[in-house]
Amino acid sequence: MNEHGTLFLVSDRTGITVENLVRTLLTQFDEVEVERVVRPFCDDADKVERV
Secondary structure (H helix, E strand, O other), X not given: OOEEEEEEEEOOOOOHHHHHHHHXXXXXXXXXXXXXXXXXXXXXXXXXXXX
């Protein structure tokens, strides 16, 4: 059974590191399909709330 979902990757900078980490982690789970939504430059609480 395939699992589907959405991951919001929130970063205070470009988000490249978290994207690479998540891509590497997801290789361990063939049955998981996720949409990755990257929100870079969320460097204060107001920006995070808008995500």
